[in-house]
Amino acid sequence: xxxxxxxxxxxxxxxxxxxxxxxxxxxxxxxxxxxxxxxxxxxxxxxxxxxxxxxxxxxxxxxxxxxxxxxxxxxxxxxxxxxxxxxxxxxxxxxxxxxxxxxxxxxxxxxxxxxxxxxxxxxxxxxx
Numbered sequence: 001x002x003x004x005x006x007x008x009x010x011x012x013x014x015x016x017x018x019x020x021x022x023x024x025x026x027x028x029x030x031x032x033x034x035x036x037x038x039x040x041x042x043x044x045x046x047x048x049x050x051x052x053x054x055x056x057x058x059x060x061x062x063x064x065x066x067x068x069x070x071x072x073x074x075x076x077x078x079x080x081x082x083x084x085x086x087x088x089x090x091x092x093x094x095x096x097x098x099x100x101x102x103x104x105x106x107x108x109x110x111x112x113x114x115x116x117x118x119x120x121x122x123x124x125x126x127x128x
Contacts, residue, residue, distance in 0.1 A: 046082045047117055076122060
């Protein structure tokens, strides 16, 4: 009888440990996707800033508006900072979550996109 109780107890411990691991994995994945969504939102904001910078740069050039040109050049610093912040978040996500396959490709694509957006911001600054 004692052996049966020990084996049931051992089985219960194993099941609870497995369940705890599975719950941790699910929560980790949820945290990963939450962080990834935050990064995606940051990329969209960066894209909006770049579009606004291009529009303002062209307007400043056509209207010879020096004040607007100064704003565009100041805005380039914000775009540069956003690129560094988003890239840091992506690297942190890769290091902490070890994404594979499509998740890793998405993060690497985001890094490439923000690099291109930063160049758009630089070009807007040059136009202004």
